[in-house]
Amino acid sequence: MIKVAITDDHPIVVDGLTNALSSGADILLSGVYSNAASLLKGIQQQPVDVLLLDLQLPDKNGSELVPILLQQYPSLHILILSGIEASPYIRDMMQRGCKGYLVKSRTNQAMLLEAIREVASGAIYLDASLKEDLLREMLVARRRSEKSRLRITLREKEVLGLILKEYNNPAIAEALCISLRTVETHRYNLMQKLEAKNTASLIRIATELGLHY
Template sequence: MIKLAITDDQVIILNGLQKILADVQNIRITGVYNNGDELLEGIAKEQPDVLLLDIQMPGKSGIELAAVITKQYRDIKIIALTNIDVVAQIKKILQQGVMGYLLKDANPATIINAIETVYGGEQYIQEQLRQQLLNSLSAGNAKQIVTRREKEILQLIVDEFTNQEIADKLFLSLRTVENHRNNLLQKLDVKNTAGLVKVAIQEGLVT
């Protein structure tokens, strides 16, 4: 039997979840809380196995609560329940030791599956979010792309034009050309024009 507590400031969601989970055989709801304070008070009395925790609540936010609970009650497995599908936020929440991540519009089977999975000690992240997380991780490692405009300027640098000459030629301001040049220095990880020219030719960025 899995002991489950639910916290959400929106009564309508609390009611819905209770109804959904009411006739699931192996889950018993031991506490339903409206806010962080009630939650902390409640789990001090009866500790659940799994906690469904709304992240956006007035007063103590879900992230704060997760940090406190994972520290104080190591055995409680927390599932974040939220409308936020922004990768940066998901990462922040997972860093607090949260075991599961569900969107509020998840269907009943997904919710039950998530509860059982984290109870078994595994992480559960809703499918579409998992994909987004993976995408962002792979994107973070990708090598930085040199834009077409930067290549054009790189070509002119290799052809020994000065910044001012490039600016005049492309109808750009001097500052803009300097910005492009700085971007190139950063991307190609070199210190000066000589370095730019060298790497540009090595990597075949110019003709």
């Protein structure tokens, strides 16, 4: 049996979660708390396996509360259930040790029960759209971190600047007074260095990296 506690200060949300959990034969609702203080006191007396936690409580926010909980209860599996769906919040909570993150407006009963069972087993749970957002952010961050290591020559910067202005190869050659073959070489080198498959992806990656030459 998976023992679950709910911490949320909205009675309507709590009622909905309580009803949803009642359909899980392997899930037992062990406690309901409306703030951080009552939660910290309650789970000391009534330990749980999974905590459904709202990020915005009257007395503490999630970033303050999660480290306290995990320091006192290292084996606690925290599943965030929040109205906030901004990637920085999600990434922050996962980095602080939460096992899953659900957005209230996109979570149905089946997803909630699945998430509880997943995190209780030790797995990480994020719905598909959140995973996609985080992976995209991680990719952009990786590319930005590699920006300083790029060996882009002055001429390549000039070519890239004109590509970003949507110049074609002949127009670039004319603007820089170089041969068309030289432009093609610079464009090829840029695509290799930025790992771009075509001009559209070259422009997108350069923009993400802030390469506005």
